[in-house]
Amino acid sequence: MKFTVDHKSPVPLHAQVEELLRALIEQEEYQKGKVLPSEVEISNRLAISRSTVRQAIKKLVFEGLLIRKKKAGTKVAPKPVSSKSNNWLSFSQEMKLRGITIRNFELHLSWVKPSDDIAxxxxxxxxxxxxxxxxxxxxxxxxxVYFVSYFHPRVGLTGEEDFKLPLYEMLEQEHAIIASLSKEEISATASDEFISNKLKIKKETPVLFRKRFVFDQGERPIEYNLGYYKSDSFIYSVESSR
Amino acid sequence: MKFTVDHKSPVPLHAQVEELLRALIEQEEYQKGKVLPSEVEISNRLAISRSTVRQAIKKLVFEGLLIRKKKAGTKVAPKPVSSKSNNWLSFSQEMKLRGITIRNFELHLSWVKPSDDIAxxxxxxxxxxxxxxxxxxxxxxxxxVYFVSYFHPRVGLTGEEDFKLPLYEMLEQEHAIIASLSKEEISATASDEFISNKLKIKKETPVLFRKRFVFDQGERPIEYNLGYYKSDSFIYSVESSR
DNA sequence: TTTATTTTAATGTATAAACATAATTCAAAT
DNA sequence: ATTTGAATTATGTTTATACATTAAAATAAA
Incomplete structure (x- = not known):
């Protein structure tokens, strides 16, 4: 793995460092408690300033991925046994939490007439x-996972945006849309030809099928989402309290 | 309200600023959308550096309290509307909602040695x-559904009680145990012989498989639960908000 | 060997300064 | 009237520097 940053990239240095660190964190030795390289070491290695490195680390600390102690250094946070806010984004968060980087690797946008259901x-x-x-x-x-989403016109997406930010962050920042309520229906189904292809599994394999309806603060619909989850490698996880 | 910081205080300046801002945010005018004073303005007013002010603001942004835009400035983030606590009993509630009466029609209790997992x-x-x-x-x-549950000895079940009341009501009333946290993992799997029998479906039919870990208020484990849901007739439904 | 003490290496706090980027405003040119 | 462009003003990024604080590790003293 290369450990460098690109000054010419439009991606801010601190964000690049953040990604590098996320990758580091995935490594088993760090999961097991090895201290990460110190700020000074990283900044020297990457030939950037300590402040920039700090900025990246800070974010990860805030997310709860890292824990730091003066003199002792920075370590990967032990996985939370119990945790607070029961967030409906639990799914992607769970992934981040474990330091696994999930990427979108096929993203296709199109304008279509809505089905009855969606309309x-x-x-x-x-x-x-x-x-x-x-x-x-x-x-x-x-x-x-294979997702299909439909967005309400109100959201104001053009189909031209780049989806580098997490979707809902982008919606919040760029479109001032805050997703605040979601309803989900989850069931098990056998994968058909199309889904098998997308998930690279055999036809008829059980997959988790999730319908999600997302609403904004005014409880107005903003997204209609279908997700097919490869079930052996994947577990949908929910945590809730009362 | 005074708007000053104390350089002699052991509380870091950025933390002091954070507190000041939190107080500001409470004010109605800002709640309603007024832009907060700019970084430069605040730093001048408090006679500290812009960096320090930024540090404070950043934290609040990260917490989701503030939203910033270049040139436009910093505003209080709109509050998510309602959040009725997302109840983890959603499952049976959903059923009641649809007016379907669900009955337990096979109930079998036994004392067993725990598996590794359960122990x-x-x-x-x-x-x-x-x-x-x-x-x-x-x-x-x-x-x-076919359920298997294991109960922690602490719960004090004898195996002699009759389960006319809903389980958790009974635990609360008779055993003063309050289930307050649950974690679930949901996946899809093909039904084996045993499960097919229980659910009266063909072997290899996809079923929803749910592991549930239930904790009491002290986050001590009380129940370990496995559920197999007939998926065509059944949908697991989750509603949550933030 | 045990106990103080000092050193050292990490993160934490604070400042200053320069430049980048984005959105608004307002004036000038078409 | 509309478009273009420049100035303005907010946040965003990056660097550099200085010193504070903490806790581990090394060392000296009992």
Missing amino acids: RFFEISKDKNVLKMERVRGKTDEPF | RFFEISKDKNVLKMERVRGKTDEPF
């Missing part, structure tokens, strides 16, 4: 186009 | 017996 959910006419987004997510060459 | 979860020795409960639930002649 009804969005409360729009069937003539109006909606943005359809297909995604495969997983590790390189190991797809985990 | 580890309960943090008890493998010699100690635990109460195992098997249940089939559904409509008459139409099983929906």
Whole structure:
């Protein structure tokens, strides 16, 4: 693995460092408690300033991935046994939590006429186009999930944006849309030809099928999402309390 | 309200600023969308550096309290609307909602030695017996779910009680045990001979498989639960908000 | 050997300064 | 009237520097 940054990249240095660190964190030795290289060491190695390195580390500390102690150094945080906020993004968070980097590796956008179901959910006419987004997510060459999403026109997506940020961060920052309620229905089903292809599994393998309906603060529909999860490699996890 | 910092205080400046900002944020005008004073303005007003002010603001942004935009400035993030606590009993509630009456129609109790998994979860020795409960639930002649539960000895079940009340109501009333945290892992799997029998479905049919770990208020384990859901007739539903 | 003490190596705090980037505003040119 | 462009003003990024604080590790003293 290369451990360098690119000054010419449009991606800020601190974000690049953050990614490097995430990759580091995945390594078993660090999971087991080895201290990460110190700020000074990293900044020397990458030939950037300590401040920039700090910025990256800080974010990971905030996310709860790293723990730091003066003099002792920076370590990977032990996996939370119990944890607070029961967030409906639990799924992707869980992934981040374990330091696994999931990437979108097929992303396809198109404008389509909504199906009956979708038109009804969005409360729009069937003539109006909606943005359809297909995604495969997983590790390189190991797809985990196939998603199809439909976005309400109100959201204001053009289909031209780049999806480097997590989707909901982007929506919040760029479109001032805050997803605050979701309803999900989960079932098991046998994968058909299409899904088998996407997830690189045999036909008829059981997959987890999830329908998700996402609403904004005014409880207005913003996303209609279907997800097919490869079930052997993947577990949908929910944590809740009362 | 005074808007100053104390250089002699042991509390770091950025933390002091953070507190000041939190107080500001409480004010109605900001809640309603007024932009906060800019970094430069704040740093001038407090006679500290911009970096320090930034540090404070950054934390609040990270917490989701503030939203910033270049040129536009920093505003209080709109609050998510309602958050009725997402109840982990959603499953049976959903059923009630649809007016379907679910009954337990096979209930079998036994004392068994725990498996490795269970012993580890309960943090008890493998010699100690635990109460195992098997249940089939559904409509008459139409099983929906097959459950296996194991209860921690601490719970104090004898195996003699009758389970007319919902389980957790009974635990609360009779044993003063309050289940307050649950973690679930959901996946899809093909039903084997045993499960096919219980659910009256063909072998190899996809079923929803759910592991549930239930904890009491002290986060001590009380139940280890496996559920197999007939997937065509059944949908696991989750509603959550933030 | 045990106990103080000092050194040292890590993170933490604070500042200053320069330049980048984005969105608004307002004036000039078309 | 509309477009273009420049100035302005916010946040965003990056560097450099100085010193504080903490806790481990090394050393000296009992």
